[in-house]
Amino acid sequence: MRRVVIRQPPKPPAAKSAPAQDVQPKFDTSDSLPCAPPPDPPPVKVEVTPPPPQGGVLPNVTLPTAPDEPAAAPPPAPVAAPPTRWTVADVIRRVHEAVAIEPAIRYANGHGGRRPDASTPADRAGLLDCSGLVAWCNHYDRYDEDDYYWRYTDSIEADAKRVGGRRDEFDLLAEPRVGCIVVYGAGPLVGHTGICVRLPEGRWRGTPAQWSEARFGHCSMSNDARGRAVAITGGAGFHRHGAIFAWYKALA
Numbered sequence: 130m131r132r133v134v135i136r137q138p139p140k141p142p143a144a145k146s147a148p149a150q151d152v153q154p155k156f157d158t159s160d161s162l163p164c165a166p167p168p169d170p171p172p173v174k175v176e177v178t179p180p181p182p183q184g185g186v187l188p189n190v191t192l193p194t195a196p197d198e199p200a201a202a203p204p205p206a207p208v209a210a211p212p213t214r215w216t217v218a219d220v221i222r223r224v225h226e227a228v229a230i231e232p233a234i235r236y237a238n239g240h241g242g243r244r245p246d247a248s249t250p251a252d253r254a255g256l257l258d259c260s261g262l263v264a265w266c267n268h269y270d271r272y273d274e275d276d277y278y279w280r281y282t283d284s285i286e287a288d289a290k291r292v293g294g295r296r297d298e299f300d301l302l303a304e305p306r307v308g309c310i311v312v313y314g315a316g317p318l319v320g321h322t323g324i325c326v327r328l329p330e331g332r333w334r335g336t337p338a339q340w341s342e343a344r345f346g347h348c349s350m351s352n353d354a355r356g357r358a359v360a361i362t363g364g365a366g367f368h369r370h371g372a373i374f375a376w377y378k379a380l381a
Contacts, residue, residue: 214381215268217308223250223266224324224346227359236353238319242271250348250359259322260285262348262359263310266324267377282320285312289375302374304333311345311364313372321370323347326361340368 227234227250234241234251241251242261250265251257260281264271271280278284278295289299289312302309305325312322327344341363352360364372 215379216381219268220266220308220324220380221326223268224262224326224359224361227262227265227348228346228357228361230359233357234348234359236348236350236358241265241348245270257348257358259348262346263312263322263324266346267310267380269377269379282312282322283314283316285310285322285375286314286320286373289373298378299375300378302376304335305343305374306376308380310375310377311347311367311372312375313367313370315370321347321349321367321372323367325374335368337365337368340364 230249230251232255234249234257235255236258237254237256238258240254240261241257242264243252245265245268247265249255250262252261260271263285264280269280272278273280276295280298284295285299287293288296289301291301299310305311305328307325307328309325310322311325312320314320323345324347325343326346329339329342333339343364344361345364345367346359346361348359350358352358352362
């Protein structure tokens with residue numbers, strides 16, 4: 130028996146496969162809206178500050194300054210302070226002021242002299258007596274409410290002579306000087322007091338002529354009868370009653 134051998138044709142060599150690659154899916158963009166590419170971002174401006182030269186000042190650079198502050202207000206004008214102590218000039222000035230007050234001051238015993246800082250020695254009714262004038266000219270209240278003490282003719286004389294005076298406010302003078310007090314008490318009667326405004330030249334000897342030549346500011350009933358209760362006159366009347374001279378110790 131004859132054996133038949135059927136030969137198969139040789140298989141072609143297998144092709145070498147290409148390396149795998151990433152395949153991006155394809156999308157149908159036919160229905161997509163047109164899209165413009167995004168705009169370029171604005172350029173960034175970089176400011177470079179040059180290093181300061183020696184001395185620490187930048188060249189051609191204007192540094193910010195603080196806003197202008199309002200100008201400071203000028204200091205207030207100084208106010209004249211009141212005198213720390215009353216002076217003889219103040220006493221004499223007040224005598225002349227009292228003489229010139231309008232309407233003229235009228236005389237009434239026991240009135241005035243209660244308001245040292247007032248512009249008039251009289252009370253609100255325009256009335257005044259001699260002790261009230263002396264008190265105002267020396268810048269004190271004639272009445273001390275703390276111990277019910279009146280400064281009047283008799284108490285001033287007693288204080289100056291140190292005979293029964295309750296205070297130590299007046300000194301007895303051997304001879305007058307401008308600004309001093311001339312006074313005499315009268316006990317149950319009415320005494321009188323005033324301010325020495327001017328003295329005659331030369332040494333004081335207490336003669337009638339010197340008393341008449343000297344000038345004293347005082348408030349009296351006789352002055353009032355002539356139109357002004359406060360007047361500057363000679364001192365003959367004081368001399369007749371044996372007046373003394375006293376100094377208010379608080380004067381500078």
